[in-house]
Amino acid sequence: MLAEDPFDAPHRSGPATLVLQLGSWEGPLDLLLTLARSQKVDLAQISILALVDQYLVFIREAKALSLELAADYLVMAAWLAYLKSALLLPPDPEAEPDPHDMALKLQFQLRRLDAMRDAGARLLARPQLGWDSFGRADPEGLKLETIARYDTSLFDLISAYGAIKARSGPAAHIVRRRPVMALDEAIECLEALLGKSIDWTELSRFLPTDLADESYARSVLASTFVAALELTRLGKMSLSQGAAFAPILVRSTQ
Amino acid sequence: MSTESPLRALEAIIFAAAAPLTLADIAKHIGERGDLPHLLRDLAAAYADRGINLVERGGRWHFQTAPDLAHHLRPSREAVRKLSRAAVETLSVIAYHEPVTRPEIEEIRGVAVSGGTIDVLMEAGWIRPAGRRETPGRPLQYATTPGFLAHFNLIHRRDLPGLADLKAAGLLDREPPRELALPFSSTDD
């Protein structure tokens, strides 16, 4: 045998005589399947123990060659090592999960993946549209023409017109004057009432108490509060509140 | 291969082609053969009575559906539809105020009229453009058609109930009762 360039020579691994090219496997299950097929028996008859050994040898060699192994290959190796020891131990009825079930499941997975590969190959071997048979390249196309017939009666028509006329007919709008205290007014009031007082005083004490109109009273309350905020912003007074919903205290800073 | 084989290949080639094929085009696929015109005539004869015919147009061959079957390929069906409220209202404004411009319709209805609404009424054959108003912007006017009168069983536009009639019928109330029986409510009258 001729000496080969060591960089060209494919690395061969023990029983499986596989080319060490991890990139060509789609994960540990794929590698396992390739190894299993090298046993040249029906996958249903595969020796799981032999397969585990093949895989572990493969991984060991890969490590010896300092090849980068993806983590999932190592996880699989650890799991298979565990499976192997469980299979070799005297049967333990308490063992959970049963290692023989695990071996069966692994065999099932391999057979299923193998079956799917085979199915894919058989699919691709079928005559394919666009390669073996061809559809019409330039069909005229079919078209359903829908002729709309509108089911609208004269009543629909005139009642619609009636509705428009009713809608746009003369309408009397009565604008009620809502009693409000304007913000300017509230600022003026509060500033005047506060004067030069430097004692903390409840804001509510500055509200008029004799208001009969409830909506006006609410407007006064709101406007006075906003006025207090505005005067505080202008630095003319200070605001204080001990707690949420506690009385709001104000005092002049002038 | 059977003697029929060239015809099979011929029909497959012409069928799958993206455009009608000349004799030279066909020969590229099937190989040069002196009897090609003859084969094509045979194939055309075989299809003559079918729903698909092989025809020659200007030296190019293609399959097409038999002309007498066109009604199957573009069948029409009648769909009964309800006009949208906007369309009915727009139609009524046009009917009562024609010729009327779109801004006028919008003013009367109090809402914008979408182009789609006009299109639907036009497609239904009930309204038509009726010249331009000689005012700034020269807006297009709309009017109803004889088809409109026919559909609503009106001899003349004057037969539309007037405002007084509408009021009497309670149709100027805010919420017109839809089931209201009116003397003129039936289109069969």
Added chain:
Amino acid sequence: MSTESPLRALEAIIFAAAAPLTLADIAKHIGERGDLPHLLRDLAAAYADRGINLVERGGRWHFQTAPDLAHHLRPSREAVRKLSRAAVETLSVIAYHEPVTRPEIEEIRGVAVSGGTIDVLMEAGWIRPAGRRETPGRPLQYATTPGFLAHFNLIHRRDLPGLADLKAAGLLDREPPRELALPFSSTDD
């Protein structure tokens, strides 16, 4: 019209259509008739030996050229885009297990399915999202399309190569013989 007429109309309709037609599609053009499946079979039989065949694919009918004539039709030298191995495998997993979720595909293949693979198959029009599985996480399921059946010349999913054998062998069961966690099945859970 002659008794042959429905077949003529049928062939014209299917011939003119831009895509395979369901019975319902055809009925829209030819009218409802109980013997439509029968007529279609008759028409398919009439075309069986020709260069153009009438075929049913997933309940949809279309004309296509006979596969044995591919050598006359194949665009010379035009490279077919080859599916990646991952895509072929994913496609077969979906076809044989549908409806199937992505975690299930990953469990069967033993590796994560890249989004690109699903995309390629979706773009080819061969797979489609098929609702969510009512299990925790409500994962999306995938199934094949009529286009998949048409592309691979399958009348029905039943005709997938080896489907019956795989089913009999229990290899298409959603649950493996026992519920056990293997290391490669847990990565995406």
